[in-house]
Amino acid sequence: xxxxxxxxxxxxxxxxxxxxxxxxxxxxxxxxxxxxxxxxxxxxxxxxxxxxxxxxxxxxxxxxxxxxxxxxxxxxxxxxxxxxxxxxxxxxxxxxxxxxxxxxxxxxxxxxxxxxxxxxxxxxxxxxxxxxxxxxxxxxxxxxxxxxxxxxxxxxxxxxxxxxxxxxxxxxxxxxxxxxxxxxxxxxxxxxxxxxxxxxxxxxxxxxxxxxxxxxxxxxxxxxxxxxxxxxxxxxxxxxxxxxxxxxxxxxxxxxxxxxxxxxxxxxxxxxxxxxxxxxxxxxxx
Amino acid sequence: xxxxxxxxxxxxxxxxxxxxxxxxxxxxxxxxxxxxxxxxxxxxxxxxxxxxxxxxxxxxxxxxxxxxxxxxxxxxxxxxxxxxxxxxxxxxxxxxxxxx
Numbered sequence: 325x326x327x328x329x330x331x332x333x334x335x336x337x338x339x340x341x342x343x344x345x346x347x348x349x350x351x352x353x354x355x356x357x358x359x360x361x362x363x364x365x366x367x368x369x370x371x372x373x374x375x376x377x378x379x380x381x382x383x384x385x386x387x388x389x390x391x392x393x394x395x396x397x398x399x400x401x402x403x404x405x406x407x408x409x410x411x412x413x414x415x416x417x418x419x420x421x422x423x424x425x426x427x428x429x430x431x432x433x434x435x436x437x438x439x440x441x442x443x444x445x446x447x448x449x450x451x452x453x454x455x456x457x458x459x460x461x462x463x464x465x466x467x468x469x470x471x472x473x474x475x476x477x478x479x480x481x482x483x484x485x486x487x488x489x490x491x492x493x494x495x496x497x498x499x500x501x502x503x504x505x506x507x508x509x510x511x512x513x514x515x516x517x518x519x520x521x522x523x524x525x526x527x528x529x530x531x532x533x534x535x536x537x538x539x540x541x542x543x544x545x546x547x548x549x550x551x552x553x554x555x556x557x558x559x560x561x562x563x564x565x566x567x568x569x570x571x572x573x574x575x576x577x578x579x580x581x582x583x584x585x586x587x588x589x590x591x592x593x594x595x596x597x598x599x600x601x602x603x604x605x606x607x608x609x610x
Numbered sequence: 611x612x613x614x615x616x617x618x619x620x621x622x623x624x625x626x627x628x629x630x631x632x633x634x635x636x637x638x639x640x641x642x643x644x645x646x647x648x649x650x651x652x653x654x655x656x657x658x659x660x661x662x663x664x665x666x667x668x669x670x671x672x673x674x675x676x677x678x679x680x681x682x683x684x685x686x687x688x689x690x691x692x693x694x695x696x697x698x699x700x701x702x703x704x705x706x707x708x709x710x
Binding site for chain 1: 615618625626627628629630631632633634635636640641643644647652653654655656658660663664665666667668669672673674675676677678679680681683684685686687688692693694698701702705707
Protein backbone atom coordinates (compact mmCIF):
# COMPACT_ATOMS: atom_id res chain seq x y z
CA UNK A 325 0.00 0.00 0.00
CA UNK A 326 2.65 2.49 1.03
CA UNK A 327 4.41 2.41 -2.33
CA UNK A 328 1.19 3.41 -4.05
CA UNK A 329 0.02 6.07 -1.63
CA UNK A 330 3.30 7.93 -1.32
CA UNK A 331 3.75 9.06 -4.95
CA UNK A 332 0.07 9.91 -5.12
CA UNK A 333 0.32 11.97 -1.98
CA UNK A 334 3.41 13.73 -3.20
CA UNK A 335 1.73 14.54 -6.49
CA UNK A 336 -1.33 15.92 -4.74
CA UNK A 337 0.77 18.07 -2.47
CA UNK A 338 2.89 19.44 -5.27
CA UNK A 339 0.07 20.28 -7.67
CA UNK A 340 -1.03 23.46 -5.95
CA UNK A 341 2.55 24.66 -5.80
CA UNK A 342 3.98 23.74 -9.19
CA UNK A 343 0.85 23.55 -11.33
CA UNK A 344 -0.83 26.54 -9.87
CA UNK A 345 2.08 28.89 -10.63
CA UNK A 346 1.48 28.40 -14.34
CA UNK A 347 -2.28 28.88 -14.33
CA UNK A 348 -2.79 31.20 -11.41
CA UNK A 349 -4.64 34.37 -12.46
CA UNK A 350 -2.69 37.63 -12.80
CA UNK A 351 -4.65 39.07 -9.86
CA UNK A 352 -3.64 36.18 -7.65
CA UNK A 353 -0.02 36.60 -8.66
CA UNK A 354 -0.18 40.27 -7.72
CA UNK A 355 -1.86 39.37 -4.43
CA UNK A 356 0.93 36.89 -3.76
CA UNK A 357 3.57 39.60 -4.26
CA UNK A 358 1.63 42.02 -2.04
CA UNK A 359 1.35 39.31 0.62
CA UNK A 360 5.11 38.65 0.79
CA UNK A 361 5.81 42.40 0.90
CA UNK A 362 3.33 42.73 3.74
CA UNK A 363 4.99 39.88 5.66
CA UNK A 364 8.25 41.83 5.66
CA UNK A 365 6.53 45.12 6.49
CA UNK A 366 4.73 43.47 9.44
CA UNK A 367 7.99 41.96 10.70
CA UNK A 368 9.61 45.40 10.50
CA UNK A 369 6.71 47.06 12.32
CA UNK A 370 6.92 44.44 15.08
CA UNK A 371 10.66 45.05 15.39
CA UNK A 372 10.15 48.81 15.52
CA UNK A 373 7.63 48.43 18.35
CA UNK A 374 10.05 46.21 20.26
CA UNK A 375 12.84 48.74 19.67
CA UNK A 376 10.74 51.56 21.08
CA UNK A 377 9.91 49.51 24.17
CA UNK A 378 13.59 48.65 24.82
CA UNK A 379 14.81 50.35 27.97
CA UNK A 380 18.47 50.96 27.21
CA UNK A 381 21.17 50.66 24.54
CA UNK A 382 21.99 47.06 25.50
CA UNK A 383 18.36 46.02 25.00
CA UNK A 384 18.15 47.98 21.78
CA UNK A 385 21.20 46.20 20.48
CA UNK A 386 19.61 42.82 21.21
CA UNK A 387 16.44 43.88 19.39
CA UNK A 388 18.41 45.06 16.35
CA UNK A 389 20.01 41.62 16.05
CA UNK A 390 16.51 40.24 15.31
CA UNK A 391 16.11 42.59 12.39
CA UNK A 392 14.23 40.74 9.62
CA UNK A 393 16.46 39.91 6.70
CA UNK A 394 14.81 41.33 3.57
CA UNK A 395 16.76 38.92 1.41
CA UNK A 396 14.99 35.90 2.91
CA UNK A 397 11.62 37.42 2.07
CA UNK A 398 12.81 38.30 -1.43
CA UNK A 399 13.81 34.70 -2.05
CA UNK A 400 10.20 33.61 -1.44
CA UNK A 401 9.22 35.21 -4.75
CA UNK A 402 11.61 33.28 -6.98
CA UNK A 403 9.05 30.50 -7.79
CA UNK A 404 6.51 33.12 -8.88
CA UNK A 405 9.03 35.01 -10.98
CA UNK A 406 10.48 31.87 -12.55
CA UNK A 407 7.00 30.62 -13.54
CA UNK A 408 6.40 33.76 -15.58
CA UNK A 409 8.98 36.54 -15.49
CA UNK A 410 7.13 38.68 -18.03
CA UNK A 411 3.89 39.85 -16.42
CA UNK A 412 3.22 42.89 -14.21
CA UNK A 413 3.29 40.87 -10.99
CA UNK A 414 6.78 39.61 -11.89
CA UNK A 415 7.88 43.17 -12.71
CA UNK A 416 6.73 44.36 -9.30
CA UNK A 417 8.33 41.37 -7.58
CA UNK A 418 11.64 41.80 -9.42
CA UNK A 419 11.83 45.52 -8.70
CA UNK A 420 11.29 44.80 -5.03
CA UNK A 421 13.72 41.90 -4.96
CA UNK A 422 16.38 43.97 -6.65
CA UNK A 423 15.98 46.64 -4.00
CA UNK A 424 15.93 44.53 -0.87
CA UNK A 425 17.95 41.41 -1.71
CA UNK A 426 20.99 41.14 0.51
CA UNK A 427 22.43 38.34 -1.58
CA UNK A 428 24.47 39.87 -4.44
CA UNK A 429 23.63 37.00 -6.79
CA UNK A 430 19.87 37.45 -6.18
CA UNK A 431 20.18 41.18 -6.74
CA UNK A 432 22.00 40.67 -10.00
CA UNK A 433 19.62 38.02 -11.27
CA UNK A 434 16.57 40.16 -10.43
CA UNK A 435 18.13 43.15 -12.22
CA UNK A 436 18.93 41.08 -15.31
CA UNK A 437 15.41 39.59 -15.51
CA UNK A 438 13.89 43.02 -15.05
CA UNK A 439 15.88 44.32 -18.02
CA UNK A 440 15.32 41.23 -20.13
CA UNK A 441 11.52 41.26 -19.76
CA UNK A 442 10.49 44.76 -18.74
CA UNK A 443 12.88 47.39 -20.06
CA UNK A 444 10.41 48.26 -22.83
CA UNK A 445 7.50 48.52 -20.39
CA UNK A 446 6.36 51.94 -19.18
CA UNK A 447 6.11 50.57 -15.64
CA UNK A 448 9.91 50.56 -15.38
CA UNK A 449 9.64 54.32 -14.75
CA UNK A 450 8.13 53.49 -11.34
CA UNK A 451 11.11 51.26 -10.58
CA UNK A 452 13.44 54.18 -11.35
CA UNK A 453 11.36 56.41 -9.08
CA UNK A 454 11.56 53.87 -6.26
CA UNK A 455 15.36 53.85 -6.50
CA UNK A 456 15.80 57.61 -6.81
CA UNK A 457 16.35 58.29 -3.13
CA UNK A 458 18.79 55.47 -2.38
CA UNK A 459 22.09 56.59 -3.84
CA UNK A 460 24.35 53.71 -4.82
CA UNK A 461 26.46 52.78 -7.82
CA UNK A 462 24.07 49.95 -8.75
CA UNK A 463 21.00 52.21 -8.67
CA UNK A 464 22.75 54.85 -10.73
CA UNK A 465 23.76 52.29 -13.34
CA UNK A 466 20.22 50.96 -13.38
CA UNK A 467 18.56 54.30 -14.18
CA UNK A 468 21.27 55.14 -16.73
CA UNK A 469 20.62 51.85 -18.50
CA UNK A 470 16.85 52.46 -18.50
CA UNK A 471 17.37 55.93 -19.97
CA UNK A 472 19.47 54.38 -22.72
CA UNK A 473 17.32 51.36 -23.59
CA UNK A 474 13.72 52.48 -23.13
CA UNK A 475 11.72 53.19 -26.30
CA UNK A 476 9.48 55.69 -24.43
CA UNK A 477 10.43 59.36 -24.07
CA UNK A 478 8.39 59.71 -20.87
CA UNK A 479 10.30 56.84 -19.28
CA UNK A 480 13.61 58.35 -20.43
CA UNK A 481 12.58 61.61 -18.78
CA UNK A 482 11.71 59.89 -15.51
CA UNK A 483 14.91 57.82 -15.55
CA UNK A 484 16.91 61.01 -16.13
CA UNK A 485 15.06 62.70 -13.27
CA UNK A 486 15.85 59.71 -11.03
CA UNK A 487 19.50 60.07 -12.03
CA UNK A 488 19.49 63.74 -10.97
CA UNK A 489 18.02 62.74 -7.60
CA UNK A 490 20.54 59.94 -7.13
CA UNK A 491 23.46 62.23 -7.92
CA UNK A 492 22.07 64.89 -5.57
CA UNK A 493 21.59 62.32 -2.81
CA UNK A 494 25.10 60.99 -3.37
CA UNK A 495 26.54 64.50 -3.08
CA UNK A 496 24.66 65.16 0.16
CA UNK A 497 25.69 61.77 1.58
CA UNK A 498 29.33 62.36 0.63
CA UNK A 499 29.19 65.80 2.27
CA UNK A 500 27.76 64.44 5.49
CA UNK A 501 30.45 61.75 5.68
CA UNK A 502 33.31 64.20 5.23
CA UNK A 503 31.63 67.32 6.68
CA UNK A 504 32.29 66.50 10.33
CA UNK A 505 28.77 67.57 11.27
CA UNK A 506 27.92 64.19 12.88
CA UNK A 507 28.98 62.80 16.24
CA UNK A 508 31.26 59.73 16.00
CA UNK A 509 28.31 57.45 16.92
CA UNK A 510 26.05 59.05 14.30
CA UNK A 511 28.85 58.72 11.76
CA UNK A 512 29.34 55.04 12.56
CA UNK A 513 25.61 54.32 12.34
CA UNK A 514 25.30 56.18 9.04
CA UNK A 515 28.28 54.39 7.51
CA UNK A 516 26.85 51.03 8.56
CA UNK A 517 23.53 51.98 7.02
CA UNK A 518 25.19 52.90 3.73
CA UNK A 519 27.29 49.73 3.60
CA UNK A 520 30.97 49.36 2.69
CA UNK A 521 30.43 49.32 -1.09
CA UNK A 522 28.37 52.51 -1.22
CA UNK A 523 30.67 54.21 1.27
CA UNK A 524 33.74 53.54 -0.87
CA UNK A 525 31.86 54.71 -3.96
CA UNK A 526 30.75 57.94 -2.28
CA UNK A 527 34.28 58.75 -1.16
CA UNK A 528 35.55 58.50 -4.74
CA UNK A 529 32.97 60.86 -6.25
CA UNK A 530 34.11 64.10 -7.86
CA UNK A 531 31.72 66.61 -6.31
CA UNK A 532 32.35 69.42 -8.82
CA UNK A 533 31.90 67.18 -11.85
CA UNK A 534 28.67 65.77 -10.42
CA UNK A 535 27.23 69.18 -9.64
CA UNK A 536 27.98 70.24 -13.23
CA UNK A 537 26.44 67.11 -14.71
CA UNK A 538 23.30 67.55 -12.58
CA UNK A 539 22.86 71.02 -14.00
CA UNK A 540 23.26 69.73 -17.58
CA UNK A 541 20.77 66.92 -16.94
CA UNK A 542 18.24 69.33 -15.41
CA UNK A 543 18.50 71.59 -18.45
CA UNK A 544 17.96 68.56 -20.66
CA UNK A 545 14.85 67.60 -18.66
CA UNK A 546 13.50 71.17 -18.77
CA UNK A 547 13.81 71.26 -22.55
CA UNK A 548 13.20 67.68 -23.74
CA UNK A 549 10.93 66.17 -21.10
CA UNK A 550 9.11 69.24 -19.77
CA UNK A 551 5.59 67.81 -20.26
CA UNK A 552 6.16 64.43 -18.60
CA UNK A 553 3.86 64.05 -15.60
CA UNK A 554 5.60 63.72 -12.24
CA UNK A 555 3.89 63.79 -8.85
CA UNK A 556 1.44 66.70 -8.84
CA UNK A 557 3.07 68.53 -11.72
CA UNK A 558 5.46 67.95 -14.58
CA UNK A 559 9.14 67.13 -14.84
CA UNK A 560 9.64 70.54 -16.47
CA UNK A 561 8.34 72.36 -13.37
CA UNK A 562 10.33 70.14 -11.02
CA UNK A 563 13.52 70.60 -13.05
CA UNK A 564 13.07 74.39 -13.15
CA UNK A 565 12.55 74.52 -9.37
CA UNK A 566 15.69 72.45 -8.88
CA UNK A 567 17.68 74.66 -11.26
CA UNK A 568 16.47 77.71 -9.34
CA UNK A 569 17.68 76.14 -6.10
CA UNK A 570 21.01 75.25 -7.66
CA UNK A 571 21.56 78.77 -8.98
CA UNK A 572 19.91 80.99 -6.34
CA UNK A 573 19.67 79.04 -3.10
CA UNK A 574 23.24 77.81 -2.93
CA UNK A 575 25.67 78.71 -0.17
CA UNK A 576 27.09 82.18 -0.89
CA UNK A 577 23.97 83.46 -2.69
CA UNK A 578 21.75 86.26 -1.37
CA UNK A 579 18.57 84.68 -0.01
CA UNK A 580 15.47 85.67 -1.99
CA UNK A 581 13.12 87.73 0.17
CA UNK A 582 9.99 86.19 1.70
CA UNK A 583 6.87 88.24 2.29
CA UNK A 584 4.00 86.70 4.22
CA UNK A 585 1.79 86.76 7.28
CA UNK A 586 2.49 85.38 10.74
CA UNK A 587 0.10 83.35 12.93
CA UNK A 588 -1.74 86.55 13.90
CA UNK A 589 -2.18 87.62 10.29
CA UNK A 590 0.43 90.38 10.56
CA UNK A 591 2.55 90.85 7.43
CA UNK A 592 6.34 90.69 7.70
CA UNK A 593 9.39 90.04 5.54
CA UNK A 594 12.49 87.92 5.82
CA UNK A 595 14.52 91.03 4.98
CA UNK A 596 13.18 92.69 8.18
CA UNK A 597 15.89 90.62 9.90
CA UNK A 598 18.82 92.08 7.93
CA UNK A 599 21.59 92.86 10.41
CA UNK A 600 20.96 89.62 12.29
CA UNK A 601 22.11 86.07 11.79
CA UNK A 602 18.96 84.18 10.77
CA UNK A 603 18.07 80.54 11.16
CA UNK A 604 15.33 79.97 8.58
CA UNK A 605 13.41 76.85 9.48
CA UNK A 606 10.78 75.25 7.24
CA UNK A 607 8.77 73.28 9.79
CA UNK A 608 5.40 71.70 10.40
CA UNK A 609 3.55 69.36 12.70
CA UNK A 610 1.08 67.89 10.24
CA UNK B 611 13.86 69.76 16.98
CA UNK B 612 11.87 72.15 19.17
CA UNK B 613 13.71 71.67 22.48
CA UNK B 614 17.01 72.43 20.75
CA UNK B 615 15.61 75.47 18.98
CA UNK B 616 13.99 76.74 22.18
CA UNK B 617 17.29 76.53 24.05
CA UNK B 618 19.17 78.17 21.17
CA UNK B 619 16.70 81.07 21.07
CA UNK B 620 16.97 81.47 24.85
CA UNK B 621 20.76 81.26 24.83
CA UNK B 622 21.16 83.85 22.05
CA UNK B 623 18.42 86.20 23.31
CA UNK B 624 20.85 89.12 23.68
CA UNK B 625 22.69 88.46 20.40
CA UNK B 626 21.85 89.74 16.90
CA UNK B 627 20.15 86.46 16.08
CA UNK B 628 16.65 85.50 14.94
CA UNK B 629 14.92 82.23 14.29
CA UNK B 630 12.35 82.63 11.54
CA UNK B 631 9.97 79.81 10.69
CA UNK B 632 8.01 78.92 7.59
CA UNK B 633 5.18 76.75 8.85
CA UNK B 634 3.34 74.18 6.72
CA UNK B 635 0.36 73.42 8.94
CA UNK B 636 -3.16 74.62 8.14
CA UNK B 637 -3.03 78.38 8.75
CA UNK B 638 -5.90 78.35 11.27
CA UNK B 639 -4.13 75.72 13.41
CA UNK B 640 -0.83 77.59 13.73
CA UNK B 641 -1.69 79.73 16.81
CA UNK B 642 -2.63 76.63 18.84
CA UNK B 643 0.45 74.71 17.68
CA UNK B 644 2.76 77.59 18.64
CA UNK B 645 1.18 77.72 22.06
CA UNK B 646 1.40 73.96 22.61
CA UNK B 647 5.06 73.76 21.53
CA UNK B 648 5.97 76.99 23.36
CA UNK B 649 7.26 78.50 20.15
CA UNK B 650 8.24 82.07 20.80
CA UNK B 651 9.71 82.90 17.41
CA UNK B 652 7.82 84.19 14.43
CA UNK B 653 6.76 82.01 11.54
CA UNK B 654 5.27 82.71 8.14
CA UNK B 655 1.92 80.91 8.08
CA UNK B 656 2.53 79.38 4.67
CA UNK B 657 -0.24 76.77 4.80
CA UNK B 658 -0.25 73.08 3.88
CA UNK B 659 2.85 71.94 2.04
CA UNK B 660 4.47 75.27 2.84
CA UNK B 661 2.46 76.92 0.04
CA UNK B 662 4.10 79.32 -2.39
CA UNK B 663 7.06 80.00 -0.08
CA UNK B 664 8.13 76.35 0.11
CA UNK B 665 7.53 76.06 -3.63
CA UNK B 666 9.76 79.06 -4.35
CA UNK B 667 12.48 77.62 -2.11
CA UNK B 668 12.08 74.13 -3.65
CA UNK B 669 11.56 72.60 -0.20
CA UNK B 670 10.73 68.92 -0.44
CA UNK B 671 11.66 67.60 2.97
CA UNK B 672 10.90 68.93 6.43
CA UNK B 673 12.53 70.36 8.37
CA UNK B 674 14.69 72.20 5.85
CA UNK B 675 17.04 74.69 7.46
CA UNK B 676 18.99 77.61 6.00
CA UNK B 677 21.40 79.79 7.94
CA UNK B 678 21.77 83.37 6.67
CA UNK B 679 24.37 85.93 7.74
CA UNK B 680 23.62 89.51 8.69
CA UNK B 681 23.60 90.55 5.01
CA UNK B 682 21.02 87.91 4.10
CA UNK B 683 23.55 85.69 2.36
CA UNK B 684 23.03 81.93 2.60
CA UNK B 685 25.88 80.49 4.65
CA UNK B 686 24.70 76.95 5.43
CA UNK B 687 21.98 74.50 4.50
CA UNK B 688 20.49 71.63 6.44
CA UNK B 689 22.84 71.51 9.38
CA UNK B 690 21.29 70.00 12.50
CA UNK B 691 21.75 70.13 16.25
CA UNK B 692 25.33 70.85 17.33
CA UNK B 693 26.56 71.60 13.82
CA UNK B 694 23.71 74.07 13.33
CA UNK B 695 24.43 75.77 16.62
CA UNK B 696 28.15 75.91 15.90
CA UNK B 697 27.57 77.61 12.54
CA UNK B 698 25.27 80.23 14.07
CA UNK B 699 27.83 81.02 16.79
CA UNK B 700 30.61 81.16 14.24
CA UNK B 701 28.68 83.77 12.22
CA UNK B 702 27.88 85.78 15.36
CA UNK B 703 31.54 85.74 16.35
CA UNK B 704 32.57 86.91 12.86
CA UNK B 705 30.04 89.75 13.14
CA UNK B 706 31.43 90.81 16.52
CA UNK B 707 35.00 90.85 15.16
CA UNK B 708 33.97 92.90 12.13
CA UNK B 709 32.41 95.60 14.33
CA UNK B 710 35.60 96.13 16.32
